[in-house]
Amino acid sequence: MNTRAGAVGRRLLAGCAGLALAATLAACGGGGDEADGSGVTVKGAYGKVTVEGEPKRVVALTVQAAEILVELGIQPKAVATSQKEIDQMYPWLDGVFTGKLDPELTPSGAADPEAIGAHEPDLIVGATWNIAEHVYKQLTDVAPTFPGLGAGNDDWDKVTVALGELTGNDGKKLVSNVDGTCEKARKKLPGLDGKKYQYVASEKGQFRFGNGSWMECFGLKAADNQDNDQNTDAAVSEEQIEQLDADVLAIWDPDGLKKDVEDDPRFKDLPANTTGALLWVDLPLASATNSPGPLSFDYFIERLLPELESAGKD
Numbered sequence: 001m002n003t004r005a006g007a008v009g010r011r012l013l014a015g016c017a018g019l020a021l022a023a024t025l026a027a028c029g030g031g032g033d034e035a036d037g038s039g040v041t042v043k044g045a046y047g048k049v050t051v052e053g054e055p056k057r058v059v060a061l062t063v064q065a066a067e068i069l070v071e072l073g074i075q076p077k078a079v080a081t082s083q084k085e086i087d088q089m090y091p092w093l094d095g096v097f098t099g100k101l102d103p104e105l106t107p108s109g110a111a112d113p114e115a116i117g118a119h120e121p122d123l124i125v126g127a128t129w130n131i132a133e134h135v136y137k138q139l140t141d142v143a144p145t146f147p148g149l150g151a152g153n154d155d156w157d158k159v160t161v162a163l164g165e166l167t168g169n170d171g172k173k174l175v176s177n178v179d180g181t182c183e184k185a186r187k188k189l190p191g192l193d194g195k196k197y198q199y200v201a202s203e204k205g206q207f208r209f210g211n212g213s214w215m216e217c218f219g220l221k222a223a224d225n226q227d228n229d230q231n232t233d234a235a236v237s238e239e240q241i242e243q244l245d246a247d248v249l250a251i252w253d254p255d256g257l258k259k260d261v262e263d264d265p266r267f268k269d270l271p272a273n274t275t276g277a278l279l280w281v282d283l284p285l286a287s288a289t290n291s292p293g294p295l296s297f298d299y300f301i302e303r304l305l306p307e308l309e310s311a312g313k314d
Contacts, residue, residue, distance in 0.1 A: 039051055039052035039053065040165055040166055040168070042146070042162045042165050042166055043149075044145075044146050044147050044148065044149065044150075044162075045128045045147045045148050045149055045150040046133050046136050046147055049144055049145065049146045049166065050144060051122075051123055051144050051166045051167070054167065054168050055074070055122045055123035055144075055166070055167055056122060057077040057119065057120060057121050057122045057123070058074055058076045058077060058121060058122070058123045058124075058125060058167075059076060059077055059078045059079075059080075059105065059116055059119050059121040059123070059124050059125070059143075060076040060078070060079045060080065060125050060126075061080045061105055061106055061111055061116075061124065061125060061126030061127070061130055061131065062080065062125070062126055062127050062130065062291065063079065063080075063081050063085075063086075063089075063090055063093065063287075063291070063293075064127075064156060064159070064291040064292065064293050065125040065126065065127070065159065065163065066079040066081075066097060066293075067093060067096070067293025067294065067295055067296065068156070068159060068160050068163055068171075068174075068293045068294065069125070069163060069167070070096055070097065071174055071293065071294040071295065072160075072163060072164055072167060072169040072170075072171065072174065073169055074167055074169070075097070075098050075099055076097065076099045076125075077099045077100070077119050077121060078099050078100040078101075078102045078105060078116075078119045078121075079097050079099060079100070079101055079102065079105075080102060080103060080105035080106040080126075080130075081101055081102075081103060082101050082103045083101055085103070086101070088283065088284075089283055089284055089287040090284070090287055090288075091284055091299075092284075092288065092295055092296065092298070092299035093295065096295070100119070102115070102119075106126075106130050109129070109130055110130055110132065110135070111126055111130050111131045111132075111135050111139065113135065113138040113139055113141075113142060116139065116142060117142045121142065121143045122143050122144070123143055123144050123145075123146070123166065123167075124139050124142065124143050124144070124145040124146070125145075125146045125163065126145070126146070126147050126148065127147065127148040127153065127154065128147055128148050128150065128151070128152065129152055129153065131145070131147040131148075144166075146162065146163070146166060149162065153211060153290065153291055155213070156291070156292050156293060156296075157175045157178075160174055160175050160293075160294070161175065174294055177294070178294050178297050181297055181298065181301065182217035182218070182297065182301075185217060185218055185301050185305055186217075186218060186219040188305065188309055189218055189219060189305075189308055189309065191311065192218055192219050192220055192247070192248065192277075192308065192311065193219040194219065194220075194221055195219075195220055195221070195246075195247035195248060196220065196221055196222070196223040196224075196226075196246040196247050196248070197212055197215040197216075197220040197221070197222060197223060197226065197246050197247065197248045197249070197250070198212065198222075198223045198225075198226050198244055198246040198248075198249050198250070199211065199212030199214075199215060199226070199249075199250045199251075199252075199281075199289075200235075200236065200244065200249075200250075200251055200252070201251070201252045201253075201254055202251055202252070202253045202254075202255065202257045202258070202261050203235075203254075203255060203257070204255065204257070205237065205238050206235040206236065206237050206238060207235060207236045207238075207241070207244060207251070208233060208234070208235040209225075209226060209227040209228075209234045209235060209236075210252065210286075210290060211228055211289070211290045211291075212226055212228055212250065213228050214288075214289040214290075214292060214297075214300065215248065215250065217297060217301070218248075218304075218305075218308060220247075220248055223245075223246040225243060226246070238264075241264060241266050241267060241270070242266060242270075244270055244272075245270065245271055246271070246272060247271060247272060247275070247277060248272055248277040248278075248279070248308070248311070249270065249271075249272035249273070249277065249278050249279070250278075250279040250280075250281050250289075251278070251279070251280055251281060252281040252282075252285075252286045253280060253281075254283075254286075258280065275311055276310055276311045277308065277311035279304060279307060279308075284299075285300055285303060285304070288300045
């Protein structure tokens with residue numbers, strides 16, 4: 001795995017990307033307001049971000065941000081990815097971006113101010129995991145920069161609302177539309193309503209928690225030990241595998257440990273394994289669920305709903 005690919009893979013469990021409902025929408029996005037009567041300001045991770053007028057040359061440093069921008073009606077001038085990454089990790093986005101695919105915007109996973117500046121952006125959108133605070137100060141000399149809202153991997157809906165405010169579009173409506181899609185999926189899974197979930201990556205000697213908020217799209221609730229904040233490297237050790245006792249268990253296997261895990265007799269007795277509510281997540285699904293955009297939901301619902309329907313019937 002090359003340096004960039006390694007950075008991409010590691011970030012998949014960096015944080016949470018949840019679906020908020022109407023009650024959350026009132027509080028999310030950082031509270032955009034008018035700046036001196038001629039622009040819009042939202043609160044970002046490192047301070048206020050002000051955009052004057054409608055941005056036309058947006059550079060997106062995450063695929064999630066680019067996906068959101070497209071659904072808000074804005075084609076990014078450049079996106080920090082490559083066609084190879086889209087083919088391997090984001091197949092539902094093939095052909096979606098018409099701007100330049102430029103992985104050199106974030107070599108080794110970190111923002112490169114010079115490469116970004118070459119695109120002459122009027123707005124830069126990224127996340128704290130690829131825009132460190134000292135780099136943020138350099139980027140603001142190039143263009144207004146939105147580095148996310150502060151989490152390692154912000155909730156997609158909050159990012160959507162903030163980007164909607166910065167670009168003069170209705171992010172709340174977009175989030176509401178996705179919630180409608182989830183509601184249709186939930187109706188097909190009455191037996192899962194309110195059941196508990198866990199989402200982990202199988203690693204040598206442990207199961208590390210990843211973002212599982214996407215599972216709430218199916219009417220599930222986080223297990224008591226599920227860590228969706230991702231502010232720590234919370235994990236369940238191999239010796240305590242019995243703690244993976246949620247009704248629905250999703251596992252991403254980045255290191256090819258599936259056979260070893262399945263051969264553990266304790267694993268065979270886990271509740272999710274005995275009821276058929278065990279999901280093995282591949283790389284595209286890990287990408288779609290960990291940092292989703294509006295189009296990601298259609299992709300993972302289509303792929304996972306059939307597996308869940310047998311477990312989700314009354």
